[in-house]
Amino acid sequence: MTPLARLLVERIREAGPISVADYMAECLLHPVHGYYTTREPFGATGDFVTSPVITQMFGELFGLALAQAWLDQGAPSPFTLAELGPGWGVLMADALRATRRVPGFHAAARLVLVEASPRLRAVQANTLAASGLTPDWLDRIEDLPDRPTFLIANEFLDALPIRQFLLSPEGWRERLVGLADGTLAFGLSAPLPMVPDTPAFGAAQPGDLVEHSAPAQAAVAAALCPILAHGGLALFIDYGGWRSRGDTLQALRAHRFDDVLAHPGEADLTAHVDFEPLAALAPAHAYAPQGEVLMRLGIETRAAQLAPRLAGAELENHQAALARLTDRDKMGSLFKVLALTRAGAPLPPGFAP
Numbered sequence: 001m002t003p004l005a006r007l008l009v010e011r012i013r014e015a016g017p018i019s020v021a022d023y024m025a026e027c028l029l030h031p032v033h034g035y036y037t038t039r040e041p042f043g044a045t046g047d048f049v050t051s052p053v054i055t056q057m058f059g060e061l062f063g064l065a066l067a068q069a070w071l072d073q074g075a076p077s078p079f080t081l082a083e084l085g086p087g088w089g090v091l092m093a094d095a096l097r098a099t100r101r102v103p104g105f106h107a108a109a110r111l112v113l114v115e116a117s118p119r120l121r122a123v124q125a126n127t128l129a130a131s132g133l134t135p136d137w138l139d140r141i142e143d144l145p146d147r148p149t150f151l152i153a154n155e156f157l158d159a160l161p162i163r164q165f166l167l168s169p170e171g172w173r174e175r176l177v178g179l180a181d182g183t184l185a186f187g188l189s190a191p192l193p194m195v196p197d198t199p200a201f202g203a204a205q206p207g208d209l210v211e212h213s214a215p216a217q218a219a220v221a222a223a224l225c226p227i228l229a230h231g232g233l234a235l236f237i238d239y240g241g242w243r244s245r246g247d248t249l250q251a252l253r254a255h256r257f258d259d260v261l262a263h264p265g266e267a268d269l270t271a272h273v274d275f276e277p278l279a280a281l282a283p284a285h286a287y288a289p290q291g292e293v294l295m296r297l298g299i300e301t302r303a304a305q306l307a308p309r310l311a312g313a314e315l316e317n318h319q320a321a322l323a324r325l326t327d328r329d330k331m332g333s334l335f336k337v338l339a340l341t342r343a344g345a346p347l348p349p350g351f352a353p
């Protein structure tokens with residue numbers, strides 16, 4: 001049993017089963033034993049590889065998209081350039097390098113990183129040391145300053161805790177983490193008198209499991225929308241869809257799928273992102289598959305520009321990265337981009353009307 005599993009078993013024995021959301025939050029962000037607090041999850045040696053680590057083009061193109069949106073909105077100064085959950089900080093480093101020549105962009109930017117893990121903050125400081133901008137770190141989105149904000153978040157929403165509900169013959173029950181034979185096990189609550197009034201619950205059939213990310217996403221929207229009212233753009237990129245069906249909670253440990261309850265604190269836990277609840281809370285949004293957005297942002301041109309400088313395995317990796325990020329059977333359509341703005345803002349770069 002992992003150290004965190006022992007703590008959770010003790011807690012459940014004393015206070016009863018916990019929600020899947022509580023379980024996720026403890027596994028990912030427990031101050032001592034949490035996955036992000038203790039681990040080095042990204043890159044070839046970690047548990048998963050993310051787009052900015054696959055290729056520099058990802059951060060470059062989305063950085064330029066933010067800069068273009070800033071120009072389209074009259075180049076407000078000062079403005080917040082923000083990232084949620086920057087991981088290693090690679091995306092922002094590539095974005096800043098690519099936007100260096102956008103007149104006035106860096107001078108007007110106040111760089112803000114929202115990161116819960118102190119250890120990852122140190123990694124980010126190191127990655128961004130030569131970028132020319134000095135970041136401020138915040139614990140929570142709620143603390144973002146009140147001014148125009150151009151923000152990006154890749155694989156951030158998938159780490160937000162979700163709850164799971166099952167439509168049983170006796171009515172809705174919540175899926176809970178409890179104990180069986182002294183170890184962690186899934187169970188169901190007693191039938192619930194009521195459940196949230198969302199389209200996903202309304203559309204459920206008997207036997208369906210519905211994932212509810214709305215409370216965490218509502219907190220994100222409540223923090224961001226008043227800020228976006230001053231102008232700006234928030235880009236969320238993640239694995240998921242508009243509204244998912246069924247159990248999408250998964251654990252990844254050393255590049256392999258793991259039992260969700262087997263190694264709390266030692267595996268990355270994520271759920272497919274449902275973008276609908278977040279989009280519904282914003283005054284205006286645009287939504288498209290990642291591959292389409294990257295194509296419109298000019299990833300093929302950028303890839304062709306970089307190719308002549310590469311040879312051998314590097315060139316092969318470069319071409320494979322382009323395919324991996326844009327192909328329909330790869331991240332190109334599994335990942336989506338949700339853009340939030342204030343009402344009446346120009347259409348964000350990379351989206352079709």
Ligand code: SAH
Pocket residue numbers: 028029036042050051052053084085086087088091114115116117120139140153154155156159160
């Ligand atoms: N965006 C990066 C890393 C994604 S992993 C990339 O694309 O490579 C998720 C990141 O979000 C990590 O940096 C993690 O520490 C951070 N994180 C997770 N939950 C968080 C929360 N509730 N508040 C702030 N940061 C969080």
